[in-house]
Amino acid sequence: xxxxxxxxxxxxxxxxxxxxxxxxxxxxxxxxxxxxxxxxxxxxxxxxxxxxxxxxxxxxxxxxxxxxxxxxxxxxxxxxxxxxxxxxxxxxxxxxxxxxxxxxxxxxxxxxxxxxxxxxxxxxxxxxxxxxxxxxxxxxxxxxxxxxxxxxxxxxxxxxxxxxxxxxxxxxxxxxxxxxxxxxxxxxxxxxxxxxxxxxxxxxxxxxxxxxxxxxxxxxxxxxxxxxxxxxxxxxxxxxxxxxxxxxxxxxxxxxxxxxxxxxxxxxxxxxxxxxxxxxxxxxxxxxxxxxxxxxxxxxxxxxxxxxxxxxxxxxxxxxxxxxxxxxxxxxxxxxxxxxxxxxxxxxxxxxxxxxxxxxxxxxxxxxxxxxxxxxxxxxxxxxxx
Amino acid sequence: xxxxxxxxxxxxxxxxxxxxxxxxxxxxxxxxxxxxxxxxxxxxxxxxxxxxxxxxxxxxxxxxxxxxxxxxxxxxxxxxxxxxxxxxxxxxxxxxxxxxxxxxxxxxxxxxxxxxxxxxxxxxxxxxxxxxxxxxxxxxxxxxxxxxxxxxxxxxxxxxxxxxxxxxxxxxxxxxxxxxxxxxxxxxxxxxxxxxxxxxxxxxxxxxxxxxxxxxxxxxxxxxx
Numbered sequence: 001x002x003x004x005x006x007x008x009x010x011x012x013x014x015x016x017x018x019x020x021x022x023x024x025x026x027x028x029x030x031x032x033x034x035x036x037x038x039x040x041x042x043x044x045x046x047x048x049x050x051x052x053x054x055x056x057x058x059x060x061x062x063x064x065x066x067x068x069x070x071x072x073x074x075x076x077x078x079x080x081x082x083x084x085x086x087x088x089x090x091x092x093x094x095x096x097x098x099x100x101x102x103x104x105x106x107x108x109x110x111x112x113x114x115x116x117x118x119x120x121x122x123x124x125x126x127x128x129x130x131x132x133x134x135x136x137x138x139x140x141x142x143x144x145x146x147x148x149x150x151x152x153x154x155x156x157x158x159x160x161x162x163x164x165x166x167x168x169x170x171x172x173x174x175x176x177x178x179x180x181x182x183x184x185x186x187x188x189x190x191x192x193x194x195x196x197x198x199x200x201x202x203x204x205x206x207x208x209x210x211x212x213x214x215x216x217x218x219x220x221x222x223x224x225x226x227x228x229x230x231x232x233x234x235x236x237x238x239x240x241x242x243x244x245x246x247x248x249x250x251x252x253x254x255x256x257x258x259x260x261x262x263x264x265x266x267x268x269x270x271x272x273x274x275x276x277x278x279x280x281x282x283x284x285x286x287x288x289x290x291x292x293x294x295x296x297x298x299x300x301x302x303x304x305x306x307x308x309x310x311x312x313x314x315x316x317x318x319x320x321x322x323x324x325x326x327x328x329x330x331x332x333x334x335x336x337x338x339x340x341x342x343x344x345x346x347x348x349x350x351x352x353x354x355x356x357x358x359x360x361x362x363x364x365x366x367x368x369x370x371x372x373x374x375x376x377x378x379x380x381x382x383x384x385x386x
Numbered sequence: 387x388x389x390x391x392x393x394x395x396x397x398x399x400x401x402x403x404x405x406x407x408x409x410x411x412x413x414x415x416x417x418x419x420x421x422x423x424x425x426x427x428x429x430x431x432x433x434x435x436x437x438x439x440x441x442x443x444x445x446x447x448x449x450x451x452x453x454x455x456x457x458x459x460x461x462x463x464x465x466x467x468x469x470x471x472x473x474x475x476x477x478x479x480x481x482x483x484x485x486x487x488x489x490x491x492x493x494x495x496x497x498x499x500x501x502x503x504x505x506x507x508x509x510x511x512x513x514x515x516x517x518x519x520x521x522x523x524x525x526x527x528x529x530x531x532x533x534x535x536x537x538x539x540x541x542x543x544x545x546x547x548x549x550x551x552x553x554x555x556x557x558x559x560x561x562x563x564x565x566x567x568x569x570x571x572x573x574x575x576x577x578x579x580x581x582x583x584x585x586x587x588x589x590x591x592x593x594x595x596x597x598x599x600x601x602x603x604x605x606x607x608x609x610x611x
Contacts, residue, residue, distance in 0.1 A: 001498055016486055295482050298443060299543075300471015300499035303463050379443040382482060 027274035028321025034267035036329025041336035048342025058221035064240035072238035073208035090124030093209035117199035133177035282369035297378030307370035314366035322358030397449035424592035427601035475544025479556035500547030534565025
């Protein structure tokens with residue numbers, strides 16, 4: 001009796017009860033699909049965030065407070081010094097001015113949208129780009145400003161309306177460019193950026209900066225981050241701190257996978273139920289086929305041969321189920337990816353895990369029925385037919 | 387004297403179910419190669435148990451069984467299974483064909499367990515069915531065959547691997563006398579060296595065999611008349 005013989009007999013036995021085999025396989029499909037789907041979606045979300053980080057680079061934000069609790073201020077030449085650090089891709093320095101941006105001079109009070117004077121290149125330093133309009137040089141001595149994405153939404157600044165007037169108190173500014181959203185939704189998104197040249201001339205800005213934004217490739221963010229405080233403040237009196245956007249993003253990636261364990265637990269329950277389903281199918285098959293088992297034993301099948309036949313049936317059911325489950329998991333992953341707007345990521349290990357789970361189900365489910373079938377004395381099995 | 391094919395030495399079989407029924411007690415029996423033996427007796431006298439033990443389907447509670455020169459007690463499941471597949475053929479009262487297989491496939495299945503490789507099985511099975519007058523029935527399923535035909539398929543299956551021992555438990559019990567006669571013809575068509583052990587209630591069937599063994603209450607008793 002070759003393996004081909006066993007396979008042919010197992011397939012034949014399953015074909016004899018197609019509905020039952022299909023339902024057991026469906027149970028396996030749900031279990032495997034749940035596992036593959038959970039892992040696929042979480043790796044897709046994680047992969048999307050990490051991919052974003054890799055392509056945009058990391059933004060390091062340097063600020064500090066001095067011993068008396070006030071905000072530490074840095075001279076603008078810090079920008080040029082940071083620029084000389086290798087691998088740095090963009091630097092800008094900002095200073096928060098008093099007041100907030102409004103849509104009209106008739107509105108008073110706080111809008112939550114900060115007015116920042118800047119030196120350097122805001123877009124390249126914050127990992128954003130100009131989505132509408134044009135960039136502004138920091139030396140410009142005109143009231144032409146850039147606006148963060150959320151601030152633009154809040155003030156009703158749209159591409160179509162550029163250039164558009166906004167106000168801070170009685171002072172009018174002209175928005176000429178809108179920035180794209182930052183990867184981690186920082187204060188940048190809620191700010192209006194006024195060129196340092198104009199702020200010095202007309203808004204009481206003294207040229208001292210409170211924040212330096214530095215963009216570096218992700219791989220260098222630790223190294224550059226450790227160099228920044230000493231580069232900007234050799235004396236070390238300003239108490240400068242470096243905040244990495246990547247840490248926020250990585251935390252976000254962790255959050256995205258925080259429920260992975262819980263969902264995997266639920267998926268494991270589904271797998272267990274699937275195994276019980278397959279086991280039930282096989283136990284029924286053993287009872288139903290006592291006579292067949294007896295005849296096969298009388299014809300010369302070994303105990304192992306009978307057990308092997310049932311285990312093969314379980315493996316076929318489980319593999320069919322896992323194939324459907326993999327497709328289901330892949331579909332869920334793609335839906336998740338489309339929803340998140342990132343490419344789907346389904347590591348090969350996950351697919352292999354799906355197959356391994358299926359084989360595990362087959363083994364778990366078939367051992368007991370197979371042993372029972374093998375233990376049937378042939379004469380006993382034959383008696384049921386008479 | 388031809389060599390014995392099956393020897394039962396002081397075999398006792400007790401079933402543990404219920405009050406511990408003794409189905410056979412201290413039975414010794416030797417069947418020589420080519421010998422045709424009828425086992426007769428009332429229902430419950432132990433005929434089926436004797437046949438099951440002589441065919442290795444049951445193990446005795448006490449005593450020794452030797453089939454084809456091999457002591458069963460010393461054999462592994464694999465060795466006994468192989469012995470059963472190649473050296474022993476079984477025919478049952480209710481035919482016990484595999485219902486989902488055609489006549490040809492039923493016979494081919496026995497050839498598979500007898501160690502015949504894939505392609506040769508169908509040819510051999512076809513020849514066997516032809517020999518038993520079932521050449522036109524090869525692709526029929528059991529439920530499409532008459533009782534007599536089913537039993538002849540079962541005999542073809544039992545003889546497929548040229549066994550040393552053919553065991554038939556009430557082979558004509560479910561058949562009308564005419565079909566029964568053709569089935570006995572088929573049984574007696576077994577090869578010269580094949581020993582045949584038939585349990586039967588039918589005096590006509592018993593009369594066509596070489597020797598009669600009578601069982602009563604699990605004991606072998608002298609044959610009257």
